[in-house]
Structure formats: C-alpha cells, structure tokens
Amino acid sequence: xxxxxxxxxxxMGANERLAAGNRxxxxxxxxxxxxxxxxxxxxxxxxxxxxxxxLGQQVRxxxxxxxxxxxxxxxxxxxxxxxxxxxxxxxxxxxxxVMLQAALGQLDLNDLxxxxxxxxGNLICPANFALGTHKSVLIASIPxxxxxxxxxxxxxxxxxxxxxxxxxxLPYIAFDMDYFRRGVAALxxxxxxxxxxxxxxxxxxxxxxxxxxxxxxxxxxxxxx
Amino acid sequence: xxxxxxxxxxxMGANERLAAGNRxxxxxxxxxxxxxxxxxxxxxxxxxxxxxxxLGQQVRxxxxxxxxxxxxxxxxxxxxxxxxxxxxxxxxxxxxxVMLQAALGQLDLNDLxxxxxxxxGNLICPANFALGTHKSVLIASIPxxxxxxxxxxxxxxxxxxxxxxxxxxLPYIAFDMDYFRRGVAALxxxxxxxxxxxxxxxxxxxxxxxxxxxxxxxxxxxxxx
Numbered sequence: 001x002x003x004x005x006x007x008x009x010x011x012m013g014a015n016e017r018l019a020a021g022n023r024x025x026x027x028x029x030x031x032x033x034x035x036x037x038x039x040x041x042x043x044x045x046x047x048x049x050x051x052x053x054x055l056g057q058q059v060r061x062x063x064x065x066x067x068x069x070x071x072x073x074x075x076x077x078x079x080x081x082x083x084x085x086x087x088x089x090x091x092x093x094x095x096x097x098v099m100l101q102a103a104l105g106q107l108d109l110n111d112l113x114x115x116x117x118x119x120x121g122n123l124i125c126p127a128n129f130a131l132g133t134h135k136s137v138l139i140a141s142i143p144x145x146x147x148x149x150x151x152x153x154x155x156x157x158x159x160x161x162x163x164x165x166x167x168x169x170l171p172y173i174a175f176d177m178d179y180f181r182r183g184v185a186a187l188x189x190x191x192x193x194x195x196x197x198x199x200x201x202x203x204x205x206x207x208x209x210x211x212x213x214x215x216x217x218x219x220x221x222x223x224x225x
Numbered sequence: 226x227x228x229x230x231x232x233x234x235x236x237m238g239a240n241e242r243l244a245a246g247n248r249x250x251x252x253x254x255x256x257x258x259x260x261x262x263x264x265x266x267x268x269x270x271x272x273x274x275x276x277x278x279x280l281g282q283q284v285r286x287x288x289x290x291x292x293x294x295x296x297x298x299x300x301x302x303x304x305x306x307x308x309x310x311x312x313x314x315x316x317x318x319x320x321x322x323v324m325l326q327a328a329l330g331q332l333d334l335n336d337l338x339x340x341x342x343x344x345x346g347n348l349i350c351p352a353n354f355a356l357g358t359h360k361s362v363l364i365a366s367i368p369x370x371x372x373x374x375x376x377x378x379x380x381x382x383x384x385x386x387x388x389x390x391x392x393x394x395l396p397y398i399a400f401d402m403d404y405f406r407r408g409v410a411a412l413x414x415x416x417x418x419x420x421x422x423x424x425x426x427x428x429x430x431x432x433x434x435x436x437x438x439x440x441x442x443x444x445x446x447x448x449x450x
Contacts, residue, residue, distance in 0.1 A: 069378050147297055169368065
C-alpha cells in the first residue's frame with residue numbers, strides 16, 4: 001500500500017501545481033473563475049442558464065461543463081447564450097486541474113470576465129481537487145434532504161457560497177431548514193447562502209448580486225476553489 | 226502513468242476476488258444480498274425503512290450502511306427494526322468488497338435471509354466496485370431530472386432493478402417520463418422498474434414483491450452486484 005499512497009500523493013501534488021497555473025492564467029487575463037459543485041440533478045445547469053440569461057449582456061462569460069458522458073449541459077449553456085466547452089471525464093467522478101487547463105486553452109481568456117465551471121454531479125470527489133478557480137459554490141437542493149451537511153462534510157466545509165435550490169418544493173417535502181442550517185454553520189460559519197428556485201426565479205436576484213460582487217472585487221479575491 | 230495504471234488494476238483485481246469471497250459467504254448461509262445505489266438524497270434509507278417495516282416480520286434482514294461520515298442512516302435502519310452496521314468510508318466515494326467483508330464478519334449470516342447494503346450516495350463510483358451481493362438496485366428520484374440515464378450511463382447499465390422514487394412530486398416538476406424511460410431502455414433493456422413514493426407509500430408494494438421474489442428464487446440468482 002505504501003506505493004499506492006505515494007502515487008496518490010504525487011497525483012494530488014501535480015494537481016495543486018496545475019491548479020496554481022490555471023489561477024495564474026485567469027488572473028493574468030482578469031477573469032474570475034467559479035467552480036460549481038452539486039449532487040446530480042441539484043440544478044447546476046439551471047442556475048448557469050439563469051446566470052447567462054440575466055448577466056450575459058453586461059458580463060462576458062463562458063462555461064466549462066464537466067460530465068462523465070454527453071454534452072447535454074454544455075448544449076444548454078450554449079443555447080442560453082454563452083460560449084460553452086464540454087469536458088467528458090470518461091468515468092472520472094470529478095474535474096481536475098489538467099482537464100480545466102485543456103479547456104482554458106480553447107478559450108480566449110482576454111475576451112472574458114467570468115468563467116463558470118460546472119463540475120461533475122457528485123457530493124464527494126470534486127471537493128478534493130482544486131481547479132484554480134477563485135471561488136467554490138455548492139448547490140444544495142431541497143429534495144436531497146436536510147441531512148446532507150452532516151453526511152457530506154468535506155463538501156460543505158470547503159465552499160465559499162451555498163445555493164439552496166428548489167425552495168418551491170418546500171411545501172411538499174419534509175425538510176427542516178433549521179436543522180440543515182445548523183449543520184452548515186457548524187462546518188462553515190458565516191457561509192454566504194442563497195435559498196432560491198431556478199423554476200420560479202425566486203431568490204435568483206441575490207445569487208446574481210453575489211456573482212457581480214465577485215467580479216467587482218476580483219483584485220481582493222481570496223484563495224479558494 | 227504506467228505504474229499508476231498497474232496499481233489501479235491490482236486494486237480492482239483484488240476487489241473482484243474479495244467480492245467473490247463475500248458472495249460465497251452469503252451463498253453458504255443462504256442470504257440474498259442487495260446493493261442499493263443512488264445519488265445523495267434519492268431515498269435509499271427511506272426505501273430501506275419501508276422494506277424493514279413491511280417485511281421484517283417474515284424476513285430476517287440486516288442492513289449495512291455506507292457513508293463517508295456519520296451513522297445517520299444506520300440509526301434510521303435500526304430504529305425501523307433491523308440489525309444495522311455502519312461503515313464510514315473515511316472520504317471514499319463508494320463501498321468496496323473489503324469494507325463489506327468486514328461488515329459481514331460482524332453479522333451472524335446464518336440468522337439472516339436478506340442483507341441490504343446501502344452504498345455511498347453517488348451515481349458514479351459505486352458502479353465500478355463489485356461487493357459480492359446478488360443484485361444491484363438503483364434508486365432514481367424525480368427531482369434529479371429526466372436526463373440522468375444519459376449522463377450516468379455506467380450506473381444505469383449495470384443494475385438489475387430500478388426504483389423511481391418521489392413520484393408524488395411529479396405534478397410540481399418538469400420531468401418527461403418517456404424521455405427518461407427511453408434513456409433507461411437504451412442502456413438496460415427490460416430492466417425491472419418500480420415507480421413509487423416513499424413519502425405516500427404509492428407503488429411500494431411492487432418493490433416489496435420484487436424483493437420477496439429474489440428470496441424465493443435465490444437458487445437461480447444470476448451473477449451481479
């Protein structure tokens with residue numbers, strides 16, 4: 001097992017170095033990068049569609065979509081009006097810095113303000129691989145249940161913002177928001193949190209304001225992502 | 226990278242051998258093993274609770290719960306009346322045959338008819354690791370969206386039964402059941418499929434009948450899991 005651990009450490013170290021390189025590329029071009037993570041079906045693509053449609057006139061943005069198969073998400077982002085690049089991970093449960101590096105090479109970063117990376121639908125693996133983006137965003141979803149912060153602490157601990165999607169379903173689901181928020185607060189005190197519904201549009205405005213704030217303050221962006 | 230590939234192949238080969246050993250242990254004791262897989266929050270634990278409550282009088286069953294942290298699910302299974310063993314994977318995104326072997330060692334298999342393994346909430350990793358169980362079951366969930374068979378083909382291709390949970394939410398969600406079913410049929414023709422709601426109980430009877438059928442026909446169980 002010693003050799004396996006060494007190999008894993010080498011892979012992680014290489015990823016960190018490549019992530020730092022991606023960050024430098026983004027910073028040099030003045031592009032803010034967001035890494036969106038979530039379970040399958042929590043609403044990453046729907047939130048990206050809202051973001052493109054609402055901010056696309058004032059912000060030059062592109063989307064990098066990670067999936068193990070298909071280009072469904074990138075097609076949706078492109079249909080909403082953004083330049084979109086699909087990464088198929090070929091079975092891997094997360095994006096890594098090498099994959100993002102390849103995608104960055106296909107974009108003219110100097111023509112961009114904002115890069116949204118849609119990670120693979122997964123509450124575990126993506127948390128362990130830095131990409132070089134500036135901020136990490138987790139999208140939780142009401143029908144997933146209120147125990148997810150407790151069961152997936154690594155993901156909740158590491159993010160800079162939390163979207164709670166599908167609040168329109170609250171009347172139909174047993175979801176204890178206090179229990180959920182206590183779990184989040186224990187792992188990530190003061191986390192910026194945006195309850196919203198991509199279906200009805202309720203609450204999306206606050207999310208868009210947060211995105212715009214990241215762009216305005218990008219010179220003061222903290223390490224992350 | 227050659228060394229990494231060799232290490233991965235060694236790990237997978239070792240897992241296959243241990244899975245075969247687990248299968249032999251189950252078969253020797255006349256226990257049917259089910260491997261339940263799903264996204265986070267699709268309803269694995271809720272379906273297990275129904276199964277325990279409804280079959281617990283006629284079937285001697287135990288539950289092995291896999292999670293990266295906490296014993297929330299095992300506690301729920303125990304509260305519903307089953308012997309329950311929690312495996313914390315310590316960050317790993319799936320159970321493997323070694324972990325199940327350790328759990329089997331804590332059970333008196335000769336006192337059991339049915340072992341339900343609740344895998345880690347994840348639509349990718351668990352599909353790649355055989356445990357030695359007889360049948361694999363995927364629980365899909367209406368709010369996850371109708372595109373999941375297309376985006377997670379590895380998971381949908383490898384299972385022996387598909388539960389479609391949360392059908393009570395269909396009136397509130399845009400979910401094209403025909404599109405979903407076409408995706409499933411392309412990957413896994415003839416797959417036994419059980420639309421149901423753990424919340425209302427609708428459709429759960431058909432699932433229970435399928436579980437009982439596995440027990441009745443266990444001498445004819447095909448390889449899987």
